[in-house]
Amino acid sequence: xxxxxxxxxxxxxxxxxxxxxxxxxxxxxxxxxxxxxxxxxxxxxxxxxxxxxxxxxxxxxxxxxxxxxxxxxxxxxxxxxxxxxxxxxxxxxxxxxxxxxxxxxxxxxxxxxxxxxxxxxxxxxxxxxxxxxxxxxxxxxxxxxxxxxxxxxxxxxxxxxxxxxxxxxxxxxxxxxxxxxxxxxxxxxxxxxxxxxxxxxxxxxxxxxxxxxxxxxxxxxxxxxxxxxxxxxxxxxxxxxxxxxxxxxxxxxxxxxxxxxxxxxxxxxxxxxxxxxxxxxxxxxxxxxxxxxxxxxxxxxxxxxxxxxxxxxxxxxxxxxxxxxx
Amino acid sequence: xxxxxxxxxxxxxxxxxxxxxxxxxxxxxxxxxxxxxxxxxxxxxxxxxxxxxxxxxxxxxxxxxxxxxxxxxxxxxxxxxxxxxxxxxxxxxxxxxxxxxxxxxxxxxxxxxxxxxxxxxxxxxxxxxxxxxxxxxxxxxxxxxxxxxxxxxxxxxxxxxxxxxxxxxxxxxxxxxxxxxxxxxxxxxxxxxxxxxxxxxxxxxxxxxxxxxxxxxxxxxxxxxxxxxxxxxxxxxxxxxxxxxxxxxxxxxxxxxxxxxxx
Numbered sequence: 001x002x003x004x005x006x007x008x009x010x011x012x013x014x015x016x017x018x019x020x021x022x023x024x025x026x027x028x029x030x031x032x033x034x035x036x037x038x039x040x041x042x043x044x045x046x047x048x049x050x051x052x053x054x055x056x057x058x059x060x061x062x063x064x065x066x067x068x069x070x071x072x073x074x075x076x077x078x079x080x081x082x083x084x085x086x087x088x089x090x091x092x093x094x095x096x097x098x099x100x101x102x103x104x105x106x107x108x109x110x111x112x113x114x115x116x117x118x119x120x121x122x123x124x125x126x127x128x129x130x131x132x133x134x135x136x137x138x139x140x141x142x143x144x145x146x147x148x149x150x151x152x153x154x155x156x157x158x159x160x161x162x163x164x165x166x167x168x169x170x171x172x173x174x175x176x177x178x179x180x181x182x183x184x185x186x187x188x189x190x191x192x193x194x195x196x197x198x199x200x201x202x203x204x205x206x207x208x209x210x211x212x213x214x215x216x217x218x219x220x221x222x223x224x225x226x227x228x229x230x231x232x233x234x235x236x237x238x239x240x241x242x243x244x245x246x247x248x249x250x251x252x253x254x255x256x257x258x259x260x261x262x263x264x265x266x267x268x269x270x271x272x273x274x275x276x277x278x279x280x281x282x283x284x285x286x287x288x289x290x291x292x293x294x295x296x297x298x299x300x301x302x303x304x305x306x307x308x309x310x311x312x313x314x315x316x317x318x319x320x321x322x323x324x325x326x
Numbered sequence: 327x328x329x330x331x332x333x334x335x336x337x338x339x340x341x342x343x344x345x346x347x348x349x350x351x352x353x354x355x356x357x358x359x360x361x362x363x364x365x366x367x368x369x370x371x372x373x374x375x376x377x378x379x380x381x382x383x384x385x386x387x388x389x390x391x392x393x394x395x396x397x398x399x400x401x402x403x404x405x406x407x408x409x410x411x412x413x414x415x416x417x418x419x420x421x422x423x424x425x426x427x428x429x430x431x432x433x434x435x436x437x438x439x440x441x442x443x444x445x446x447x448x449x450x451x452x453x454x455x456x457x458x459x460x461x462x463x464x465x466x467x468x469x470x471x472x473x474x475x476x477x478x479x480x481x482x483x484x485x486x487x488x489x490x491x492x493x494x495x496x497x498x499x500x501x502x503x504x505x506x507x508x509x510x511x512x513x514x515x516x517x518x519x520x521x522x523x524x525x526x527x528x529x530x531x532x533x534x535x536x537x538x539x540x541x542x543x544x545x546x547x548x549x550x551x552x553x554x555x556x557x558x559x560x561x562x563x564x565x566x567x568x569x570x571x572x573x574x575x576x577x578x579x580x581x582x583x584x585x586x587x588x589x
Contacts, residue, residue, distance in 0.1 A: 012488055072487070098488065099468075099469070100488050106455075110425060110457040110460035110461055116421060116457075136449050136450060137337065138450075140343050141343055144553050145419070145550065147550070150548045185464075185500070186495075186497075187494060187496075189482070190492065192491045193490035248506060248507050249486075254339055254362075255447075256506075262588045263586075284582065286578065287563070297565070300560075301560060302564050302566060302578060302586075303564065303565045304574050306571060314575040315575050315579075318579045322583065326589075
């Protein structure tokens with residue numbers, strides 16, 4: 001049985017997503033141990049530059065460079081990946097647990113009759129057997145799962161699960177071509193994709209999150225400023241989104257997005273279970289709240305009990321000068 | 327329009343969950359609900375029924391006997407008919423198996439449109455809906471936030487895609503998964519609850535859908551749980567003291583740099 005690993009590379013706004021480099025780094029670590037091959041798959045149109053970026057991380061870059069793959073669609077992407085997986089026969093396929101990943105991989109898994117483990121946060125391989133770590137019940141329980149009765153397994157990982165390590169390999173470029181047709185049953189009539197260069201909430205290394213304690217939508221500029229200093233993103237609690245102070249896409253929590261940044265700062269967030277389930281895998285958690293009994297302090301590494309309207313301006317200044325020193 | 331809704335009964339967010347001594351099974355406090363994202367699917371189906379003449383809403387789950395409660399919730403909201411496909415003693419880990427069974431039910435029952443939540447909030451997989459569409463060879467759209475009927479054979483939907491939204495036109499039959507924001511699920515009226523209490527909910531054996539037991543039991547599963555563990559808790563919070571906001575912030579930044587090493 002093959003011990004090769006294939007990583008699907010996701011592109012966004014003409015560049016490769018951070019989550020894909022994380023998967024390549026983990027994939028390389030595993031294939032080095034297994035003495036097997038790491039494949040990276042890049043699909044799109046006019047993607048020569050992107051394939052070059054991937055080369056140092058992998059053994060082989062399989063790419064299809066055609067107009068029909070310019071934008072993600074599950075029909076064309078499933079067909080392309082199905083072809084490549086059947087041709088190169090990996091035993092593991094890795095993808096990112098993003099909006100695209102969640103749309104694509106269940107379809108692909110069903111097509112190939114391969115088990116799918118989604119939203120995982122870690123993987124170990126012992127004597128060829130995989131052990132995949134996956135939080136369930138909103139992170140209340142960690143499950144370790146494996147696959148059986150199958151030559152192929154498909155696993156998607158939460159962004160920020162692995163660190164990025166560039167290797168010195170110069171992956172071989174292999175161009176692949178097949179006839180791809182769009183599914184006539186689906187017609188995209190309008191795409192409204194803001195040209196936002198903002199980092200994706202799930203991929204952000206740094207998230208500053210506002211709760212009801214922010215008092216109103218106008219005060220979120222305080223958080224935007226700090227996010228900008230650190231190159232991160234602003235998140236919001238459910239109460240804030242339900243009050244329409246922020247868009248749903250910013251919502252962190254059980255019914256919103258699950259995030260695990262390096263640093264999460266909660267400002268005026270009470271710490272309802274619903275919210276903490278979406279952020280408690282963050283590496284470091286800071287809570288700023290004037291209520292010393294706020295639940296969020298039970299989940300935090302560091303806490304400041306104070307009025308956030310006093311703290312935030314000071315925090316912005318402090319981070320700015322800290323950044324200049326560094 | 328013949329509308330099928332696939333739902334799941336899940337543990338309440340607040341339910342206490344304990345790992346049993348074998349480390350391979352869970353004991354869940356007796357607090358269960360209709361899955362959060364499935365409520366949007368049921369609601370959207372009922373609204374569609376009100377808009378499109380001669381429509382019928384059928385709800386179905388692959389679950390244990392207890393899941394009948396969630397089916398009754400859907401009937402109380404306004405669904406016409408519900409079925410339980412009984413998974414007692416069968417595999418519950420491998421989404422391929424669940425999806426094949428639901429697809430088998432859909433084929434037998436017939437449908438124009440299938441709706442389900444974008445993911446269950448217990449296992450957080452989000453595989454079933456899209457897998458069902460592949461097994462039925464119909465198009466799917468994930469995480470829809472708007473649905474409009476063009477005619478008997480065509481709908482338009484708006485859905486979340488990377489970096490924004492798309493509006494798509496879909497030829498039916500199709501499967502759609504629902505995202506928060508599509509509607510506000512109703513709270514059932516007392517008359518609905520009464521109706522749901524009395525409703526006859528047939529129990530379907532998976533074998534009657536053409537699946538031999540050894541195709542869908544634990545040995546057939548391609549996914550196996552090795553063990554469960556509780557996540558490592560964090561050490562107690564360090565509350566940062568200081569006379570002024572500036573002083574507190576200064577200490578915090580120092581800790582984030584030197585102790586936590588995240589800056």
